[in-house]
Amino acid sequence: MTEEKLPIFTPEFWHERLISARKRGHIHVAVYDVSVAEWERVTAYIKEAVLRYVKPGDKVLDAGCGYGWLSEVLPKDVSYVGVDGSPHLIEEAKERFPDKTFLCEKLEKLPFIDKRFDWAVGSSIEGVIIENISSLKWLQVEAELCRVAKKILLIGYGSYKDGYYFIIEDGKRRKV
Numbered sequence: 001m002t003e004e005k006l007p008i009f010t011p012e013f014w015h016e017r018l019i020s021a022r023k024r025g026h027i028h029v030a031v032y033d034v035s036v037a038e039w040e041r042v043t044a045y046i047k048e049a050v051l052r053y054v055k056p057g058d059k060v061l062d063a064g065c066g067y068g069w070l071s072e073v074l075p076k077d078v079s080y081v082g083v084d085g086s087p088h089l090i091e092e093a094k095e096r097f098p099d100k101t102f103l104c105e106k107l108e109k110l111p112f113i114d115k116r117f118d119w120a121v122g123s124s125i126e127g128v129i130i131e132n133i134s135s136l137k138w139l140q141v142e143a144e145l146c147r148v149a150k151k152i153l154l155i156g157y158g159s160y161k162d163g164y165y166f167i168i169e170d171g172k173r174r175k176v
């Protein structure tokens, strides 16, 4: 009998991943089930990409922030807000980074005024949403990120292998 998988993007799915990550002593497993070495490679690439664009003083939305690791690698005086739909991941983020702001919200309907942020950074959210829900859901999320942020930086965990990521500005997407 094959084990039934919890549908992705329910709170239970991410809770189960978090429990498994804690048991294994590797918190990154909550968002990406790979070896420590692979996680280090992926996050080094994401850090480099983010630090190339996000500058001190910027207002940054970490869209689909997971347990919030990105909050620690941004320049110190960035104004950071992390948002995720998983209440358990948001609790984990708050415990790990108590001086940062984290909110449990849906990316397709965010509680922010227009252009509140200089950047919305999305690390491994686009592909995950398209593959597990639909392209239409992603378009809703993208439209909402474009509403609340001046620029959007999208990076996939697999991107470092291909050496590119995307910036969306004024509704136009470019590969960088």
Ligand SMILES: C[S@@+](CC[C@H](N)C(=O)[O-])C[C@H]1O[C@@H](n2cnc3c(N)ncnc32)[C@H](O)[C@@H]1O
Binding pocket: 009, 014, 031, 032, 063, 064, 065, 066, 067, 068, 069, 083, 084, 085, 086, 089, 105, 106, 107, 108, 122, 123, 124, 125, 128, 129, 141
């Ligand atoms: C693969 S994880 C990436 C987490 C984080 N960006 C990182 O790199 O560690 C994808 C995250 O997106 C969040 N997510 C996906 N769709 C979402 C939505 N519609 N609203 C809010 N969060 C969402 C999930 O809860 C999950 O934490």
